[in-house]
Amino acid sequence: xxxxxxxxxxxxxxxxxxxxxxxxxxRDGRIAVSAETADGLSAAQVIDAAGQLVMPGMIDPHxxxxxxAPHASEFWTEGCSAIVGGVTTMxxxxxxHPFNYLDLVPELIRAGEDNSPxxxxxxxxxxxxxxxxxxxxxxxxxxxxxxxxxxxxxGADAAVMTALPHTGPxxxxxxxxxxxxxRGVTAIPGALTLYHAENPELNxxxxxxxxxxxxxxxxxxxxxxxxxxxxxxxxDGIWWQRLTGAPLYIVHLSSAVAxxxxxxxxxxxxxxxxxxxxxxxxxxxxxxxxxxxxxxxxPPFRTQADCDRLWQxxxxxxxxxxxxxxxxxxxxxxxxxxxxxxxxxxxxxILPALxxxxxxxxxxxxxxxxxxFSGNVARIFGLYPCKGTLAVGADAxxxxxxxxxxxxxxxxxxxxxxxxxxYEGEKLTGWPTHVVSRGRVLLRDGTxxxxxxxxxxxxxPDARGALP
Numbered sequence: 467x468x469x470x471x472x473x474x475x476x477x478x479x480x481x482x483x484x485x486x487x488x489x490x491x492x493r494d495g496r497i498a499v500s501a502e503t504a505d506g507l508s509a510a511q512v513i514d515a516a517g518q519l520v521m522p523g524m525i526d527p528h529x530x531x532x533x534x535a536p537h538a539s540e541f542w543t544e545g546c547s548a549i550v551g552g553v554t555t556m557x558x559x560x561x562x563h564p565f566n567y568l569d570l571v572p573e574l575i576r577a578g579e580d581n582s583p584x585x586x587x588x589x590x591x592x593x594x595x596x597x598x599x600x601x602x603x604x605x606x607x608x609x610x611x612x613x614x615x616x617x618x619x620x621g622a623d624a625a626v627m628t629a630l631p632h633t634g635p636x637x638x639x640x641x642x643x644x645x646x647x648x649r650g651v652t653a654i655p656g657a658l659t660l661y662h663a664e665n666p667e668l669n670x671x672x673x674x675x676x677x678x679x680x681x682x683x684x685x686x687x688x689x690x691x692x693x694x695x696x697x698x699x700x701x702d703g704i705w706w707q708r709l710t711g712a713p714l715y716i717v718h719l720s721s722a723v724a725x726x727x728x729x730x731x732x733x734x735x736x737x738x739x740x741x742x743x744x745x746x747x748x749x750x751x752x753x754x755x756x757x758x759x760x761x762x763x764x765p766p767f768r769t770q771a772d773c774d775r776l777w778q779x780x781x782x783x784x785x786x787x788x789x790x791x792x793x794x795x796x797x798x799x800x801x802x803x804x805x806x807x808x809x810x811x812x813x814x815x816i817l818p819a820l821x822x823x824x825x826x827x828x829x830x831x832x833x834x835x836x837x838x839f840s841g842n843v844a845r846i847f848g849l850y851p852c853k854g855t856l857a858v859g860a861d862a863x864x865x866x867x868x869x870x871x872x873x874x875x876x877x878x879x880x881x882x883x884x885x886x887x888x889y890e891g892e893k894l895t896g897w898p899t900h901v902v903s904r905g906r907v908l909l910r911d912g913t914x915x916x917x918x919x920x921x922x923x924x925x926x927p928d929a930r931g932a933l934p
Contacts, residue, residue, distance in 0.1 A: 469493050469509040476515030481837040492862040495904040515866045523554025523863030525843040528789030531558040532632045541581035547882035549908045551814035552898040554863040555585045563634025575923045582921030593637040601650045609925025611657045615644045618664025648712040658715045661703045668695035687803035688753035688766040693721035700727045713739040720748045720765040722775035743787040746819040760800045764808045777829040788838045797886045811884040821896025848926030866900040
């Protein structure tokens with residue numbers, strides 16, 4: 467059989483089994499062959515995986531294009547950074563004042579397809595009554611199924627902390643707005659409530675105490691947004707799910723106590739899908755990490771005990787996905803705990819962080835990585851089986867990963883517009899040597915060869931695949 471691309475001598479990785487020797491053949495941008503040997507196969511291009519891991523392309527379900535620079539510019543720079551880390555599909559949150567999405571989203575899609583080297587999709591945060599009324603139209607026109615709600619950002623947080631040059635400020639929302647929004651989600655096939663779980667009143671009280679002590683370091687920021695505030699908000703979201711039946715997806719869950727709130731509800735029997743996303747920074751960093759305020763994000767870093775519990779949650783299948791919450795800020799944007807931007811770059815380092823601190827440390831398996839960073843994401847967000855698998859017929863999104871090569875992280879090697887990484891100077895293992903997106907080789911022998919554009923906008927289907 468004549469193919470366009472053949473990947474040989476690799477160890478093929480799936481969600482529920484150990485890596486096994488095999489070959490992958492690609493034709494017309496899709497996987498045409500998955501076999502034990504290359505007998506009878508030939509191709510114009512051949513990648514010799516040389517015993518390395520061959521995984522489905524990773525899918526980052528939570529990034530923020532346009533938070534550091536104009537959207538068109540960041541689709542290129544952050545798309546390149548994604549490739550370095552083995553991410554072949556990115557799902558970006560899009561907000562832009564005054565949130566008139568029917569006018570703005572087509573412009574964003576054009577900017578993405580003109581500039582992004584990898585495939586992408588969009589989640590839409592809800593801020594206005596018009597947004598809620600137009601949710602079915604967002605689904606019809608754009609294939610949107612991810613609708614985000616920010617019950618944890620109100621008052622000064624909404625007006626000051628979230629005001630960015632290329633998006634404008636967010637608007638605070640109240641509980642009736644969230645409840646109405648979740649009722650709207652239930653009416654849209656395959657739709658999800660994407661829920662930012664923090665309690666603004668508890669955060670405000672904690673911040674007042676910390677600021678009165680004159681503190682402005684990373685520990686101060688972490689102390690100003692307590693874990694019980696996250697857990698309180700998780701329980702609110704779960705109660706609203708009981709009232710509406712809307713699928714609930716908790717974004718960037720950071721603490722053991724918040725995870726326990728989810729597990730308690732699952733034991734009771736939830737009224738709809740109840741899904742959890744965490745981030746690598748909540749697995750590898752704590753409020754005592756010596757990286758300074760470049761580590762400021764919301765929710766913040768917790769304790770080592772929280773890190774350990776979240777690793778256990780991934781291994782046990784209690785946590786469904788992992789995401790970066792990537793924002794391409796600069797070091798100068800992170801001045802101190804109170805005036806600096808919240809967020810940091812992270813797409814390029816998720817996979818090596820998982821391979822180093824998870825697989826190599828014996829906390830999780832390679833199959834776990836494929837499950838939480840590819841397969842589950844594809845199913846939850848309506849992209850499976852085109853994405854998230856090495857099965858015949860899927861898009862030829864695949865990566866070859868060297869599980870032994872170590873690299874010391876330097877921001878310049880990550881190709882983001884950002885000039886820092888929270889892993890700066892750390893030795894991480896498990897970097898992609900080759901990255902393929904719909905049959906296009908974007909990274910070859912560790913060298914980025916992607917060209918601007920080529921990525922496609924992905925519409926979610928009217929019903930998502932089977933949920934994990």
